[in-house]
Structure formats: structure tokens, C-alpha cells
Amino acid sequence: xxxxxxxxxxxxxxxxxxxxxxxxxxxxxxxxxxxxxxxxxxxxxxxxxxxxxxxxxxxxxxxxxxxxxxxxxxxxxxxxxxxxxxxxxxxxxx
Amino acid sequence: xxxxxxxxxxxxxxxxxxxxxxxxxxxxxxxxxxxxxxxxxxxxxxxxxxxxxxxxxxxxxxxxxxxxxxxxxxxxxxxxxxxxxxxxxxxxxx
Numbered sequence: 115x116x117x118x119x120x121x122x123x124x125x126x127x128x129x130x131x132x133x134x135x136x137x138x139x140x141x142x143x144x145x146x147x148x149x150x151x152x153x154x155x156x157x158x159x160x161x162x163x164x165x166x167x168x169x170x171x172x173x174x175x176x177x178x179x180x181x182x183x184x185x186x187x188x189x190x191x192x193x194x195x196x197x198x199x200x201x202x203x204x205x206x207x208x
Numbered sequence: 209x210x211x212x213x214x215x216x217x218x219x220x221x222x223x224x225x226x227x228x229x230x231x232x233x234x235x236x237x238x239x240x241x242x243x244x245x246x247x248x249x250x251x252x253x254x255x256x257x258x259x260x261x262x263x264x265x266x267x268x269x270x271x272x273x274x275x276x277x278x279x280x281x282x283x284x285x286x287x288x289x290x291x292x293x294x295x296x297x298x299x300x301x302x
Contacts (some may be wrong), residue, residue: 122261135246148242152229160222166218174219 130179131188146194154191161187224273227280240288248285255281 115123140146158205168176209217234240253279262270 116250118261118264121257121264125254125257125261128250128257130254132247132250132254132278137251139244139247140242143242144240148234148239150230150233153226153233156226156229158224160219160224160226163222164217167219170212170215203293206216 126175126179128187132189133183137186137189140190140193144193144197146190146197148193149190151194151198154187154194158184158187158191218271224276227277227284231280231283234284234287238287238291240284240291243284243288245288245292247289248281252272252278252281252285 140149161180164176165184166182168174168180221274234243258270258274259278262268262274
């Protein structure tokens with residue numbers, strides 16, 4: 115593997131696994147206060163499109179990388195939706 | 209442009225601009241509580257490597273996309289470092 119490919123692979127690995135500590139933190143603390151909902155909505159939609167792009171081009175690294183990111187960012191987005199809904203529900207009960 | 213290229217371009221656009229609402233929220237609220245520091249450290253390092261990869265391969269879309277993401281994610285990381293430092297400083301003053 116040449117130098118450029120190594121740089122590309124390490125870059126892909128880092129940007130993919132970076133969402134793991136965020137997902138763990140969000141699951142543990144259930145604190146989604148500082149997180150931007152539009153960010154995760156745009157990001158999850160974008161990663162889904164990357165997954166479709168990788169599938170159409172039959173590019174395994176793009177498929178695997180974006181599948182992992184989709185799962186991690188999807189968990190975070192799911193938590194944010196859950197928190198928003200339970201807040202609204204509690205407000206309605208008052 | 210064929211269908212696959214359009215999907216790829218929209219995917220790149222969405223994942224790139226997704227950090228804009230997060231950066232705006234973090235600047236406005238200065239609330240970095242829910243954000244994961246290791247996530248932004250890994251992510252900013254990964255995006256920097258993507259930028260080097262794009263430069264070595266002379267691929268303009270990779271260079272531009274990751275430069276924008278680096279600025280946005282870098283602002284968020286900068287705010288997190290600033291918040292951590294001022295917390296430690298306040299603790300030392302007590």
C-alpha cells in the first residue's frame with residue numbers, strides 16, 4: 115500500500131470510529147442538550163446517501179465505513195428524538 | 209451527471225454542511241456538555257488526514273469538502289477546549 119492510500123485509510127477509520135465515543139456518551143448520560151438536531155438529521159441523511167452511492171458503485175470500503183457511521187449516528191439521532199418526544203409528553207401532562 | 213454521481217454529490221454536500229448547525233448552536237449557547245471530546249478530537253484528526261489525502265491526489269471535491277468540515281468541526285473542538293480550560297481555571301481559583 116502506498117503512502118497516500120495509508121493516509122486515506124487512516125482518515126476513513128478515524129472519521130468512522132469518531133462517532134463511537136459520542137454514541138457511548140449519549141447512551142450513558144442521556145444528555146442530548148448540547149447536540150444539534152438539524153446536524154444529526156442532515157448527517158444521517160447524508161450517510162444514508164453515501165451508503166446508496168457505495169452500493170451503486172459496488173465500493174466495499176464506502177459501504178462498510180458508512181454502515182458503521184449510520185448505526186452510530188442513528189443511535190444518537192434516535193436518542194434525540196426520544197428525548198424531544200418525552201419532553202413534549204411531560205409538558206402536555208402538566 | 210449520472211444518477212450515481214448526483215447521489216454522491218448530495219451525500220457529500222449533506223455530510224459537509226451538517227456541522228454548520230452544530231457549530232452555530234455551540235457558538236450561540238456555549239453549551240458543550242452533551243458533546244464528546246474524544247469524538248471531535250478523532251474527527252478533526254481524520255478530516256485533516258482527508259485533506260492531506262485530497263491534496264496528495266489533487267482531488268478538488270475532497271479538498272473543498274474536508275476544508276469546510278475542518279473549519280466547522282475545528283470551531284466546535286476549540287469551544288470544547290476553551291470550556292475545559294476555563295472550568296479547570298475556576299476550580300483552581302476556589
